[in-house]
Ligand code: PEP
């Protein structure tokens with residue numbers, strides 16, 4: 001994807017963060033226009049609103065449909081903001097393009113389904129419109145890249161990604177766990193792909209929008225897509241995570257944009273220190289695996305099973321406790337120990353054959 005066009009829309013002020021904001025759903029013409037006018041006054045350049053809403057269960061508010069596209073047209077005429085909406089089917093793409101919507105995004109549930117992605121991609125063939133692809137609900141980088149490739153292969157060159165977090169099995173403060181290493185790896189794999197963060201859907205609650213936005217900027221994301229509503233508490237979808245336009249402006253004004261390129265000597269020294277520590281970590285891990293091999297040989301000789309779950313539980317619990325004492329997060333340490341244990345088991349299985 002070397003020939004991506006980094007500029008998604010003409011005449012945008014590209015200073016970071018580029019902000020897309022607007023309600024989760026277009027509910028009524030009044031709600032859309034009231035929200036849009038406030039956001040425009042605060043300098044937002046791209047207005048979002050879902051007119052087709054993918055709901056986990058039937059019976060929820062599924063969007064107003066094509067009727068809402070006319071409201072977005074009014075937003076554009078009256079405020080000059082660009083407009084954006086979610087598409088999931090060929091019919092959505094055709095209707096949105098016919099209405100002159102400026103930017104399309106593909107939701108997390110659609111991105112998880114290659115058949116749906118291909119249908120959307122086929123509908124986009126021959127059109128030149130910017131498209132943002134959200135990460136699929138599962139933490140699967142290849143599936144995300146595959147979804148982006150389908151859109152790229154349809155000829156779209158104004159392409160970008162939205163990180164909106166992932167479904168998680170463990171308890172978490174987030175609605176969708178950010179799992180930052182996945183979007184970071186995406187940036188490494190496709191460096192010229194603009195990437196937005198969606199702190200509203202990651203956090204699931206208003207209070208988390210500010211810290212998540214700051215984190216995304218510190219990690220070098222290009223932009224943010226944030227849900228804003230003129231009356232958040234009365235929203236028909238995603239109530240807890242929407243903010244008033246004034247609140248959004250306040251959050252944005254407090255974000256600190258740190259320079260991603262200049263490094264001081266001091267920083268280089270600290271990075272050198274980190275590299276040295278990583279070397280040591282890897283050496284230790286390799287030694288641990290050698291011991292695991294040894295244990296594998298012992299278990300084989302004594303006809304014992306590889307997985308001894310009681311011992312495993314003890315290790316997890318003890319190290320999680322110890323981590324907290326050392327100022328680290330217990331869930332973090334459990335994940336680390338789980339990953340190490342998995343690799344040990346793989347070693348032992350190889351030895352046992
Ligand atoms: C949305 O943007 O309102 C939405 C439905 O998001 P997601 O696809 O990330 O769940």
Ligand code: MN
Pocket residue numbers: 024025201227237238
């Ligand atoms: Mn939403």
